[in-house]
Amino acid sequence: MKxxxxxxxxxxxxxxxxxxxxxxxxxxxxxxxxxxxITAPRTEAGVSALAxxxxxxxxxxxxxxxxxxTEILINNAGVNLRAxxxxxxxLAPARREMEVNFFGTLAMCRAFAPVLAARGGGxxxxxxxxxxxxxxPAVGTYCASKAALLRLTEGIRAELAGQGTHxxxxxxxxxxxxxxxxxxxTKTAPGEVAEGILAALERDAEEVYFHEKSDEINRxxxxxxxxxxxxxxxxxxRRG
Numbered sequence: 366m367k368x369x370x371x372x373x374x375x376x377x378x379x380x381x382x383x384x385x386x387x388x389x390x391x392x393x394x395x396x397x398x399x400x401x402x403i404t405a406p407r408t409e410a411g412v413s414a415l416a417x418x419x420x421x422x423x424x425x426x427x428x429x430x431x432x433x434x435t436e437i438l439i440n441n442a443g444v445n446l447r448a449x450x451x452x453x454x455x456l457a458p459a460r461r462e463m464e465v466n467f468f469g470t471l472a473m474c475r476a477f478a479p480v481l482a483a484r485g486g487g488x489x490x491x492x493x494x495x496x497x498x499x500x501x502p503a504v505g506t507y508c509a510s511k512a513a514l515l516r517l518t519e520g521i522r523a524e525l526a527g528q529g530t531h532x533x534x535x536x537x538x539x540x541x542x543x544x545x546x547x548x549x550x551t552k553t554a555p556g557e558v559a560e561g562i563l564a565a566l567e568r569d570a571e572e573v574y575f576h577e578k579s580d581e582i583n584r585x586x587x588x589x590x591x592x593x594x595x596x597x598x599x600x601x602x603r604r605g
Contacts, residue, residue, distance in 0.1 A: 366488060366531065366566050369394035372434045376419055376473065377441030379406045381542035382492065385559035386439060387412060393563060399432045402442070419469035429476035436487040437566070438477045440470045443492065445507045445544050449602025459506035466510035467517065474521050478530065486529025488566060491518045495536045495579045498586060499593060503602045522571065531569060535562050538576030551576070 373390055377383045378400035390398055391411060400406050401417035408414060417428050419442050429435075444465045448458035474489060481487040496504065497511035515534060522532035539545045541552035553575045565573035574580060585593045 366437075366569060368437075368563060368567065370396045371436045372397040372399075372432075373437045373439060374399040374401065374428070374432050374435040374477065375439045375441060376401045376417065377443060377492070378402045378414075379404065380441070380544065381555035382540060382558050383441050385555045386441065386562065389556075389559045389563050397434070399428075399435065401428065419473055420464050422472060425469075425472045425476045429480055433480055434484070435477060435480050436484050437490070438473065438481065438488070439490040439492070439562070440473050441490075441492045442469065443544070445504060447504050447602070448506045448605065449502055450505045450509075452602040452604045453506065454605050459509070462506050462510040463513065466507070467513040470514055471517055474517070478521075478525055478528070481525075481530050482528040486531070488531040488533065489521065489525070490533045490535060490562060490566065492535045492537075492562075493518070495538055495574065495582055497534075497536060499582065499597065501597050501600055503600045505602065531566075531571075533562070533565055533570060534572045535565070536572065536574050536579060537561075538574075538578045540575075550578075 373395050375383060375386055375398060379402040387398055387400055398412045400412050400414050403416060403418055405414040405416045418424050444462055446458035446462060470491060491514060493514050494511045496508045497515040500508045518532060518534045525532060537553050537558050539552045540558055541554055545552060558575055561573055561575055
């Protein structure tokens with residue numbers, strides 16, 4: 366897929382990955398970038414900024430109607446409330462993460478699938494996490510929402526193949542943004558993730574990973590899944 370001359374709709378545009386994606390898309394010659402977030406990000410040449418809450422069905426529908434020239438949808442919006450399943454004081458964090466990370470992304474995919482079909486297919490990119498494939502109890506509810514998003518991504522890949530829409534799952538290790546919070550060890554730079562996403566699109570990849578830790582996790586899930594589960598079980602959530 367060529368990115369030069371394309372029109373891209375990006376959610377989560379104000380975050381670290383979002384800002385780097387805007388810069389990387391402009392370097393690759395994207396014709397237009399719709400940059401959406403809860404509050405509109407800064408104005409830039411070639412960027413159409415708009416405020417968008419992806420959990421608001423009316424707002425999502427309006428965005429799809431307004432951005433009818435979209436050829437690539439990048440779903441980067443997400444939340445991580447760093448909550449455990451039992452340690453959390455109530456279900457509010459789990460509900461919020463599912464509402465944004467799963468249902469919000471699903472709403473965007475449903476709204477923009479006809480837009481992409483009308484433009485000949487295009488692509489959808491869903492930014493997940495390597496934690497879509499396993500559970501860190503310290504952020505257990507976030508892991509569950511990303512696991513649901515991975516199933517969504519696989520499902521729409523099958524459903525939209527007939528209209529020529531390519532679907533890419535992005536699964537980085539912890540990224541150096543406020544969303545990751547305090548974290549022991551190295552994080553992946555947002556710019557590396559942005560460049561990797563676009564490079565994966567250009568080669569029509571269906572999944573892309575970042576950081577040697579993600580590669581290690583994938584290998585161990587194939588050979589020692591219970592061992593890695595026991596290791597992560599030591600990282601317990603704070604009660605809240």
